[in-house]
Amino acid sequence: MADYTNPDRKSPFKKFLIIGLLFVGLIISGMVWYNYFYVFGEGVKSGTLNYAVYKGNLFKTYEGKIIQEGFGGNKTTGNLTSYEFEFSMENEAIFKQMESNSGKYFELHYKEYHNTLPWRGNTVYIVDKINAIK
Numbered sequence: 491m492a493d494y495t496n497p498d499r500k501s502p503f504k505k506f507l508i509i510g511l512l513f514v515g516l517i518i519s520g521m522v523w524y525n526y527f528y529v530f531g532e533g534v535k536s537g538t539l540n541y542a543v544y545k546g547n548l549f550k551t552y553e554g555k556i557i558q559e560g561f562g563g564n565k566t567t568g569n570l571t572s573y574e575f576e577f578s579m580e581n582e583a584i585f586k587q588m589e590s591n592s593g594k595y596f597e598l599h600y601k602e603y604h605n606t607l608p609w610r611g612n613t614v615y616i617v618d619k620i621n622a623i624k
Contacts, residue, residue, distance in 0.1 A: 524604065530614075531602040534621060535575045538595050542579070542588040551611040552579035554588060556596060578611020580618045587620055597621040 537556035544552055558573040577600055579585050588596070599619045606614055 526603065526605055526607055528604065529601045530604050532600070533602070534597055534599050535577075536595065536597040536622075537573075537575060539588055539592055540574070542585055542592065544585065546608075549609045551609070552582065552585040553577070553612055554579060554585075554617070556598065575615070576613050577615040577617045578613050580616055584617060584620060587623075591623050595624040597623075 535556065535558065537558035540555040540557050542552070542554040544550055553576070555574055555576045558575055560573065577598070579588070597620070598617045599621055600615045600617045603610075603614045603616065606612060610616060
């Protein structure tokens with residue numbers, strides 16, 4: 491006969507509930523990590539710096555934009571079009587270097603994430619280093 495008065499014995503429902511909550515917590519943690527901290531892609535973009543700003547209401551972040559020149563996908567041949575690359579900057583040192591070289595041609599290394607975080611910037615592209623300034 492089972493002894494239901496033993497306080498050390500856990501009910502099967504409580505075990506199932508604890509294991510289920512741990513599993514759900516693990517799944518949610520994995521989804522948060524994948525959406526906000528997993529580096530989806532890395533690459534290099536180059537172009538002329540259009541602007542570099544420090545802005546934000548609650549979280550101040552470093553933002554910028556470069557204009558890339560190239561041949562567009564328009565139906566007319568030989569059309570020169572411009573592409574804008576908006577990005578956020580990882581730290582103040584990168585921002586200061588861009589701010590003091592406004593209008594110059596930059597080669598930027600960036601990381602791409604799936605989603606943004608308010609303290610990381612307004613875009614999914616985070617510039618972590620400047621490869622070259624021309």
